[in-house]
Amino acid sequence: MKKVDIVIIGGGPAGLAAALGAKDAGIENIIILEREQYLGGILNQCIHNGFGLHVFKEELTGPEYAARYEERVKQAKIPYLLNTMVLDITRDKKVMAVNRDGLLEIKAEAVILAMGCRERPRGAINIPGRRPVGIYAAGTAQKFVNIDGFVPGKEVVVLGSGDIGLIMARRMTFEGAAVKAVVELMPYSGGLKRNIVQCLDDFGIPLKLSHTVTQIKGGERLTGVTIARVDENLKPIPGTEEDISCDTLLLSVGLIPDNELSRNAGIALSNITGGPVVDESLQTSVEGIFACGNTLHVHDLVDFVSAESEQAGKNAAEYVRGKRPRPDGGITLSTKGGVRYAVPASIDPGNVSDKIDIRFRVSNVFKNRYVAVYFDDTRLKRHRRLILTPGEMETLTLTKAEFEKYPDARSITIALEE
Amino acid sequence: MYDVAIVGAGVIGASVARELSRYAIKAVVLEKDSDVAMGSSKANSGLVHAGYDPVPGTLKAKYNMLGRQMFDELASQLDFPFKQNGALVIIKNEADLPALERLMVRGVTNGLRNLRIVRNNELHDLEPNLHSDACAAMLAPSAGITSPYEMVIALCENAAQNGTEFMLDCRVEGVSKEEDHFCIQTTRGIVKARIVVNAAGVHSDEINNMLSAHKMTIVPRRGEYCLLDKSEGAMVKHTIFQLPTKMGKGVLVTPTADGNLLLGPTSHDIDDKDDVSTTKDGLDEVLTQSATLLKHLPTSKIITSFSGLRSWHEEDEFIIEEAPDVPGLVNLCGIDSPGLTAAPAIGLTAAEMVVKRLGAVKKDDFEPNRKGIRPFQSMTAEQRKAAIAENPDYGQIICRCESVSKAEIIAALRSPLGVNSLDAIKRRTRAGMGRCQGGFCWMRLLHIVADECGINLMEVTKSGGQSNVLVNPNKSGFAKHTGGPADEKS
Numbered sequence: 006m007k008k009v010d011i012v013i014i015g016g017g018p019a020g021l022a023a024a025l026g027a028k029d030a031g032i033e034n035i036i037i038l039e040r041e042q043y044l045g046g047i048l049n050q051c052i053h054n055g056f057g058l059h060v061f062k063e064e065l066t067g068p069e070y071a072a073r074y075e076e077r078v079k080q081a082k083i084p085y086l087l088n089t090m091v092l093d094i095t096r097d098k099k100v101m102a103v104n105r106d107g108l109l110e111i112k113a114e115a116v117i118l119a120m121g122c123r124e125r126p127r128g129a130i131n132i133p134g135r136r137p138v139g140i141y142a143a144g145t146a147q148k149f150v151n152i153d154g155f156v157p158g159k160e161v162v163v164l165g166s167g168d169i170g171l172i173m174a175r176r177m178t179f180e181g182a183a184v185k186a187v188v189e190l191m192p193y194s195g196g197l198k199r200n201i202v203q204c205l206d207d208f209g210i211p212l213k214l215s216h217t218v219t220q221i222k223g224g225e226r227l228t229g230v231t232i233a234r235v236d237e238n239l240k241p242i243p244g245t246e247e248d249i250s251c252d253t254l255l256l257s258v259g260l261i262p263d264n265e266l267s268r269n270a271g272i273a274l275s276n277i278t279g280g281p282v283v284d285e286s287l288q289t290s291v292e293g294i295f296a297c298g299n300t301l302h303v304h305d306l307v308d309f310v311s312a313e314s315e316q317a318g319k320n321a322a323e324y325v326r327g328k329r330p331r332p333d334g335g336i337t338l339s340t341k342g343g344v345r346y347a348v349p350a351s352i353d354p355g356n357v358s359d360k361i362d363i364r365f366r367v368s369n370v371f372k373n374r375y376v377a378v379y380f381d382d383t384r385l386k387r388h389r390r391l392i393l394t395p396g397e398m399e400t401l402t403l404t405k406a407e408f409e410k411y412p413d414a415r416s417i418t419i420a421l422e423e
Numbered sequence: 424m425y426d427v428a429i430v431g432a433g434v435i436g437a438s439v440a441r442e443l444s445r446y447a448i449k450a451v452v453l454e455k456d457s458d459v460a461m462g463s464s465k466a467n468s469g470l471v472h473a474g475y476d477p478v479p480g481t482l483k484a485k486y487n488m489l490g491r492q493m494f495d496e497l498a499s500q501l502d503f504p505f506k507q508n509g510a511l512v513i514i515k516n517e518a519d520l521p522a523l524e525r526l527m528v529r530g531v532t533n534g535l536r537n538l539r540i541v542r543n544n545e546l547h548d549l550e551p552n553l554h555s556d557a558c559a560a561m562l563a564p565s566a567g568i569t570s571p572y573e574m575v576i577a578l579c580e581n582a583a584q585n586g587t588e589f590m591l592d593c594r595v596e597g598v599s600k601e602e603d604h605f606c607i608q609t610t611r612g613i614v615k616a617r618i619v620v621n622a623a624g625v626h627s628d629e630i631n632n633m634l635s636a637h638k639m640t641i642v643p644r645r646g647e648y649c650l651l652d653k654s655e656g657a658m659v660k661h662t663i664f665q666l667p668t669k670m671g672k673g674v675l676v677t678p679t680a681d682g683n684l685l686l687g688p689t690s691h692d693i694d695d696k697d698d699v700s701t702t703k704d705g706l707d708e709v710l711t712q713s714a715t716l717l718k719h720l721p722t723s724k725i726i727t728s729f730s731g732l733r734s735w736h737e738e739d740e741f742i743i744e745e746a747p748d749v750p751g752l753v754n755l756c757g758i759d760s761p762g763l764t765a766a767p768a769i770g771l772t773a774a775e776m777v778v779k780r781l782g783a784v785k786k787d788d789f790e791p792n793r794k795g796i797r798p799f800q801s802m803t804a805e806q807r808k809a810a811i812a813e814n815p816d817y818g819q820i821i822c823r824c825e826s827v828s829k830a831e832i833i834a835a836l837r838s839p840l841g842v843n844s845l846d847a848i849k850r851r852t853r854a855g856m857g858r859c860q861g862g863f864c865w866m867r868l869l870h871i872v873a874d875e876c877g878i879n880l881m882e883v884t885k886s887g888g889q890s891n892v893l894v895n896p897n898k899s900g901f902a903k904h905t906g907g908p909a910d911e912k913s
Contacts (some may be wrong), residue, residue: 006647040820040823088711088819088863090820090823090826092820092826101804102809103807103818103820104818104819105811105815105816105818105819106811106818107808107811107818108804108808108811108816110805110816114872123858123859123862124859124862126726126727126858126859126860126861126862127860128725128726128727128728128860129723129725129726130651131649131706131728133700133701133702133703133705133706134700134701135699136699136729137890138884138885138886138890138892140779140858141862144713145862145863145865145866149866149892150892150897152866152897153866153880153893153896154896154897154900154901155880155893155895155897156893156894156895156896156897157892157893157894157897158894159894170561179898180897180898181898193737224697224886225885225886225889225890226889226890234483243704252894263826265858266904268654276861286536312857316591373555386678412516
């Protein structure tokens with residue numbers, strides 16, 4: 006059995022940044038396990054621009070962003086294995102993986118989960134109708150087009166206005182397909198504002214809010230879908246049906262943090278994010294197992310994935326060197342008033358060196374609200390925001406000094422207020 | 424000239440073919456679709472019924488009991504999944520107890536000896552996730568679950584390995600009776616055979632009506648299902664039924680042989696024999712009724728939904744006989760539930776009819792055993808190491824949800840029936856059958872199929888015919904039409 010200090014599950018943006026963070030913090034014996042034949046993960050198929058504005062202060066494409074991290078990992082001589090699938094992780098941090106050379110058993114001092122997320126399939130939203138070819142998760146189709154160089158169809162409807170759906174509406178348009186509509190169940194888009202402008206508005210692609218697909222038609226191939234307006238309970242309104250002919254239906258109906266390995270290891274998962282419940286060190290309920298990136302919660306920008314994951318790598322390194330004790334309890338972090346979730350779930354101020362970032366998302370579109378932070382019942386601070394939307398991840402920072410003001414606090418609450 | 428042509432490669436045609444392959448005869452199976460088990464046999468509950476439900480004295484009762492007795496040996500010879508998990512028919516109202524007892528009496532009359540009523544605490548100890556209102560149930564320990572399509576594939580592969588020919592994508596368009604044989608017009612040309620076995624499922628009335636003056640009507644009775652993630656597969660151990668009604672056994676909840684949780688089916692007569700749509704009302708009905716059986720229904724764990732068509736005959740009875748006015752036409756029609764359970768016994772009876780008419784003799788080299796594809800997922804660590812050492816393709820995982828290796832995909836492509844669609848691979852290996860429903864593995868599968876079969880990537884189909892996955896190269900033209908993924912790093 007191979008022994009390492011830190012094993013990192015996944016060589017996408019989260020895994021690469023975590024590895025660099027760990028290495029910077031002085032850990033040499035690291036290994037990254039990646040199931041694809043290349044590092045960089047999903048960024049390789051994200052050939053559009055808009056990456057790196059926060060980390061590199063310039064606008065890069067996905068592959069360019071990935072290449073910068075890949076280069077740094079190679080320069081740092083951090084070992085990695087490609088085409089290697091992790092099959093199992095145990096509570097005592099044994100990792101079982103497989104590749105064409107055989108089974109690989111690794112005993113690690115710390116594990117960093119960086120498996121990313123996966124797309125919800127058609128079945129998860131139970132759209133009725135036939136089961137013809139031509140229905141794909143948007144990211145799957147993105148791989149067809151951008152990695153392998155083939156398009157799956159010529160007339161496209163996109164269900165869901167998450168960022169991948171928006172990006173693929175534009176991508177399929179570039180490939181000569183007619184994108185007939187992007188259909189969104191909610192009264193607002195789940196994607197970034199800039200993507201709605203640059204991917205739909207600029208190409209005259211209609212965004213049908215408060216609509217859904219109610220029927221899938223076809224035999225061997227998809228021939229069309231029926232869409233309908235939905236009421237305030239998100240139920241289709243009879244009489245509003247509209248048939249659209251298409252040979253391709255792309256689904257951008259949500260991302261699910263990939264946590265089958267975590268579940269099998271007995272790691273506690275959040276019902277809201279689908280990712281592990283973590284403390285201020287991004288450590289899960291199992292000591293020595295850390296999580297970051299889209300495995301932890303679905304991010305909107307890769308820049309934030311990198312920042313979070315680098316921190317996870319540093320934390321794991323400190324844990325391995327015995328400098329980051331597992332907290333005994335800590336302050337519970339909870340949310341209310343339109344804040345859907347916040348990560349982490351608890352904070353031990355003793356493990357906060359100078360500041361800590363708290364990431365959260367809201368559950369609806371809110372205008373002119375304050376984001377308020379309470380220590381127990383006392384409001385620490387609040388910031389006014391013109392608009393908050395579910396599609397954009399929010400960050401707020403708490404400093405060491407702020408924690409020191411409330412040494413006896415038992416809970417922290419993030420709330421939206423009028 | 425064939426001795427016998429079997430129309431339809433569902434579980435009935437497959438069972439007949441496998442029984443007939445014991446004999447020194449020339450047999451062919453004609454299947455309209457691109458694979459076997461493409462009709463009712465791929466979209467049903469996968470239940471091997473104990474036999475308490477059919478009316479005593481009927482063919483349904485007789486063949487249910489006979490078929491059930493054959494399952495253990497058949498599954499072990501042919502290496503398809505079969506698990507005796509037992510069934511519970513639950514009631515939520517003491518007033519239904521007499522009806523439950525009548526069902527038990529029916530079972531006893533059919534020959535079942537181990538039925539019993541379980542009450543309150545015992546019931547909830549058996550099934551902790553059962554709806555708390557359930558107050559009693561009849562336990563039928565001999566009920567089981569199988570994978571219906573894997574069973575059909577196993578039967579067909581064993582028949583093929585014993586010399587039976589299979590013509591896929593071969594739809595029967597007409598049949599006429601000549602002096603001593605039948606002349607069958609198909610989409611793949613004329614096929615001549617001395618005997619026709621009509622196992623055409625929902626279309627079996629059409630085959631009969633081409634030849635016989637005794638016209639028949641088969642009604643497609645649609646059943647819709649929802650399939651849940653394997654994470655929910657242990658929700659119940661037994662198959663959980665409601666009290667049956669005249670429209671069938673109602674929506675049930677069962678673990679599947681592969682470890683998922685299955686909800687369904689509905690039961691609605693429709694007109695179109697090809698309409699395997701799901702409907703909003705149907706899926707709602709599945710969920711509403713399932714919710715009455717369980718404490719908690721994790722609807723967020725649904726990974727897919729589907730529907731299948733039962734072949735219902737107006738007399739609500741199996742037809743297993745030579746057409747009275749057409750000697751040599753063996754009709755196996757109206758085989759709805761418990762048809763899957765009955766299939767091995769129906770196959771035996773039909774084969775006897777054919778053999779008697781032909782005066783055929785048994786071969787001495789019949790091979791009763793067939794091995795399925797060895798799944799990486801179910802191997803121990805030691806077996807995995809050995810498998811990869813022998814064939815590195817076992818170390819290359821293609822489907823992450825079900826841990827299916829490249830070796831299994833290639834084995835499916837080289838399997839006896841000569842199939843290469845993604846759905847055919849899925850039914851043989853489970854690649855694409857997990858929680859992401861192919862999102863991860865499809866492109867990998869396309870490359871393996873193209874490489875292994877020596878075809879262009881754009882020629883690979885989801886389910887045969889015109890169901891090609893990729894329709895055009897993209898504008899950049901970097902795509903390689905076969906072989907590995909384009910090297911975007913160069």
